[in-house]
Amino acid sequence: MLQVIKNRLEQGHRTSKYPKEPINLYKRFRGLPKVDPKCDGALIQRCADACPQDCIDTKNCRIDLGRCVFCGLCETLSGGKFVTFSQNCEMGTASRDDLFTQGDLPALAEHSKKHFKKLFGRSLQLRQISAGGCNACEADTNVLNTPFWDLSRFGIQFVASPRHADGIHVTGPLTKNMRAATITTFEAIPHPKVVIASGACAISGGPFYGSDEIVGDLNSIIPVDLYIPGCPPHPLTTLHALLTYFK
Amino acid sequence: MDKLLQIQNNEKINRADIPHLPFETFRQQLLECAATGGKVVQFFAYEDEGVSKLLAVMRTDKLYVGGCDAPDSFASLTAESEIFHMFEREIGEQYGLKAEGHPWLKMVRYHSNYNGKKDVFDNNYSQDIPGNYPYFSVEGETVHEVAVGPVHAGIIEPGHFRFQCCGERVFHLEIQLGYQHRGVEKLLQSVPLKRMAIIAETIAGDTTIGHGLCQAQALEALAGLEVDKGAKTVRTIALELERIANHIGDLGALSLDVAFNPPSAYFGRIRGEYLNPTQILGGNRFGRGLVRAGGVTHVMGDEQKKLLRDKLAELTPEVEHVNELIFSAPSVTGRFDNTGKVSKENAEKIGLVGYAGRASGLSYDARVSFPTECYAELPANSNSKTDGDVHSRGMVRREEIMHSTSLINTLLDKMEEAKSYTPQELLQLAPHSFVVSINEGWRGEVSHCILTDAKGEILRYKVKDPSFHNWMGLALSLRDEGISDFPLCNKSFNLSYCGFDL
Ligand code: SF4
Ligand code: SF4
Numbered sequence: 081m082l083q084v085i086k087n088r089l090e091q092g093h094r095t096s097k098y099p100k101e102p103i104n105l106y107k108r109f110r111g112l113p114k115v116d117p118k119c120d121g122a123l124i125q126r127c128a129d130a131c132p133q134d135c136i137d138t139k140n141c142r143i144d145l146g147r148c149v150f151c152g153l154c155e156t157l158s159g160g161k162f163v164t165f166s167q168n169c170e171m172g173t174a175s176r177d178d179l180f181t182q183g184d185l186p187a188l189a190e191h192s193k194k195h196f197k198k199l200f201g202r203s204l205q206l207r208q209i210s211a212g213g214c215n216a217c218e219a220d221t222n223v224l225n226t227p228f229w230d231l232s233r234f235g236i237q238f239v240a241s242p243r244h245a246d247g248i249h250v251t252g253p254l255t256k257n258m259r260a261a262t263i264t265t266f267e268a269i270p271h272p273k274v275v276i277a278s279g280a281c282a283i284s285g286g287p288f289y290g291s292d293e294i295v296g297d298l299n300s301i302i303p304v305d306l307y308i309p310g311c312p313p314h315p316l317t318t319l320h321a322l323l324t325y326f327k
Numbered sequence: 328m329d330k331l332l333q334i335q336n337n338e339k340i341n342r343a344d345i346p347h348l349p350f351e352t353f354r355q356q357l358l359e360c361a362a363t364g365g366k367v368v369q370f371f372a373y374e375d376e377g378v379s380k381l382l383a384v385m386r387t388d389k390l391y392v393g394g395c396d397a398p399d400s401f402a403s404l405t406a407e408s409e410i411f412h413m414f415e416r417e418i419g420e421q422y423g424l425k426a427e428g429h430p431w432l433k434m435v436r437y438h439s440n441y442n443g444k445k446d447v448f449d450n451n452y453s454q455d456i457p458g459n460y461p462y463f464s465v466e467g468e469t470v471h472e473v474a475v476g477p478v479h480a481g482i483i484e485p486g487h488f489r490f491q492c493c494g495e496r497v498f499h500l501e502i503q504l505g506y507q508h509r510g511v512e513k514l515l516q517s518v519p520l521k522r523m524a525i526i527a528e529t530i531a532g533d534t535t536i537g538h539g540l541c542q543a544q545a546l547e548a549l550a551g552l553e554v555d556k557g558a559k560t561v562r563t564i565a566l567e568l569e570r571i572a573n574h575i576g577d578l579g580a581l582s583l584d585v586a587f588n589p590p591s592a593y594f595g596r597i598r599g600e601y602l603n604p605t606q607i608l609g610g611n612r613f614g615r616g617l618v619r620a621g622g623v624t625h626v627m628g629d630e631q632k633k634l635l636r637d638k639l640a641e642l643t644p645e646v647e648h649v650n651e652l653i654f655s656a657p658s659v660t661g662r663f664d665n666t667g668k669v670s671k672e673n674a675e676k677i678g679l680v681g682y683a684g685r686a687s688g689l690s691y692d693a694r695v696s697f698p699t700e701c702y703a704e705l706p707a708n709s710n711s712k713t714d715g716d717v718h719s720r721g722m723v724r725r726e727e728i729m730h731s732t733s734l735i736n737t738l739l740d741k742m743e744e745a746k747s748y749t750p751q752e753l754l755q756l757a758p759h760s761f762v763v764s765i766n767e768g769w770r771g772e773v774s775h776c777i778l779t780d781a782k783g784e785i786l787r788y789k790v791k792d793p794s795f796h797n798w799m800g801l802a803l804s805l806r807d808e809g810i811s812d813f814p815l816c817n818k819s820f821n822l823s824y825c826g827f828d829l
Contacts, residue, residue, distance in 0.1 A: 091645070
């Protein structure tokens with residue numbers, strides 16, 4: 081017992097004050113990229129050719145954040161002239177098209193379906209479905225339940241049964257082998273329900289795009305309401321998206 | 328074993344130098360190696376100019392390689408030694424080659440084979456997973472079956488578990504996976520080189536550095552790239568940080584599973600504190616984009632070194648205190664002791680690796696046996712408790728956290744600056760070559776193997792996550808246990824679904 085108390089004192093109170101106070105991430109962190117369309121065309125082409133995800137659109141000078149894995153290669157190659165990554169984590173969008181960007185995303189709050197805010201603003205229960213992927217998305221979603229983030233203080237919880245849920249939070253490129261289970265889980269949730277695609281995988285297939293063992297785009301079988309880009313999305317990206325979209 | 332070729336970890340070998348034996352000799356050589364305690368690092372099929380072939384890498388205290396032409400069906404090695412069990416099933420699934428007499432020939436991941444041969448399991452894949460899959464079942468009046476998954480209760484990966492029980496007691500647990508199969512190996516064999524690192528890093532997200540490192544080393548061997556000392560140090564530190572973060576997360580979860588909540592809350596947070604230093608190194612909590620063929624993408628300067636050192640100094644006493652809290656609580660040790668036992672004999676038989684193996688008394692640690700990066704000059708860890716139960720698996724991790732911390736501190740003290748990195752836009756791989764790379768990821772032995780063709784293109788890319796060996800260990804640990812101890816046993820192994828399913 082004494083040990084429990086001693087540890088409790090040592091650990092203290094660690095929950096962050098977010099969103100009242102911002103959380104600053106280290107300068108090497110790669111958040112929302114900023115693209116300079118006026119940069120030399122040859123350099124843009126070189127970045128596009130080298131991009132492992134083929135997600136740089138040279139014509140419109142945009143990056144597809146739904147496919148980008150934030151590897152940072154384009155920034156390194158262009159010496160920051162074409163792309164620079166900011167430490168801004170706020171990247172959730174309500175439409176797939178908005179993820180093709182030069183670095184300015186529309187304000188998510190305004191795109192939220194009004195009735196979602198009314199219905200789920202005070203209490204949101206989500207069923208997480210891991211459908212392929214590498215488990216880093218799941219790991220950084222789980223982190224939201226640790227004392228630092230303490231997701232439940234916002235009335236948001238991940239629940240075990242789809243019957244208790246208001247929606248699904250899907251990670252992974254939707255493998256063929258998880259297709260049926262994903263649909264069954266989705267169908268088991270009572271209406272009205274929300275669908276969240278989290279991570280490059282669920283949005284576009286991510287690192288596995290082009291594989292014939294995956295569906296690769298959740299939206300093609302279940303209409304998605306909220307997109308959270310990243311590989312994996314930083315816990316802050318997920319938290320910001322959930323709070324802005326539903327609160 | 329005299330007919331196999333002895334090789335080094337990460338050594339480029341001309342494929343012509345690999346002994347190509349008649350199948351029967353090949354089989355005998357592998358069995359002979361297994362009989363003297365040898366283990367399988369890699370055993371797979373591939374196709375070369377329309378001919379199916381087999382290749383195996385075995386380890387004793389050295390590494391050996393050998394190959395043969397593959398008959399469409401062949402006498403199973405598993406019938407004589409269990410260590411080949413999963414490998415032969417995989418060979419059947421990937422290349423339609425049937426191991427006759429295999430006692431447990433079932434699908435591994437549920438996908439059609441790579442070369443259009445007749446399906447070994449008589450599946451045509453119009454059905455959803457698992458297709459024709461004869462689950463093991465126990466008959467009897469008081470016997471009942473519990474089926475769980477693929478979708479589980481928490482935020483975890485999918486898999487299907489079947490328990491054959493008598494009351495609360497588990498006779499046998501069958502673990503059927505494949506739900507996470509996304510075609511990793513097929514992708515690695517077909518995509519342009521620029522995509523490969525991204526795929527390697529996402530084979531198992533919690534082993535980003537482990538798998539990323541294996542691939543980088545293999546490509547470096549094939550492309551003849553040198554890595555400077557500073558970069559090696561950063562990679563070693565990153566691999567050890569990965570180990571610490573995962574061990575801490577799991578110890579917290581183990582504590583939660585025996586309903587001792589405070590340590591789980593503390594370790595839940597502290598695990599994140601160990602991901603942040605990785606973000607300081609390379610901009611991502613899991614180490615994405617840090618390790619690349621040729622070095623590391625970010626050098627470690629004085630600023631990063633100081634941040635890392637200070638963080639470790641702050642966290643280490645906290646970690647020790649929380650560990651002390653867990654392992655000194657009688658209510659915890661009472662539940663950890665003698666639960667989920669895997670005897671040394673069984674561990675040996677199925678070839679357990681990593682901390683699970685070490686907890687059962689198999690000392691194998693790839694950092695010691697086949698050192699890469701900076702490991703040759705670093706001291707090894709030896710674990711004190713080897714009873715093969717949850718307690719031992721927990722203790723190994725507790726000890727490894729402290730050991731890894733001291734490794735990182737040692738490296739920080741004598742670290743050389745890494746040269747700045749130039750992205751390898753055009754990697755040229757040696758033709759007709761073979762390389763196998765082995766690293767001790769946090770779960771155990773991670774291995775990648777690459778074969779190139781006449782043009783230096785990748786003919787076969789084989790990945791092995793330690794989970795490929797260890798899932799069977801979890802199944803065995805449940806024998807004769809109460810079914811309510813499943814979460815505890817499961818967490819004590821914490822295996823990767825995606826690393827297994829590829
Ligand atoms: S950061 Fe994104 S856009 Fe840039 S190279 Fe990597 S995947 Fe491509
Ligand atoms: S998006 Fe990236 S981190 Fe998330 S599951 Fe896919 S590969 Fe893993």
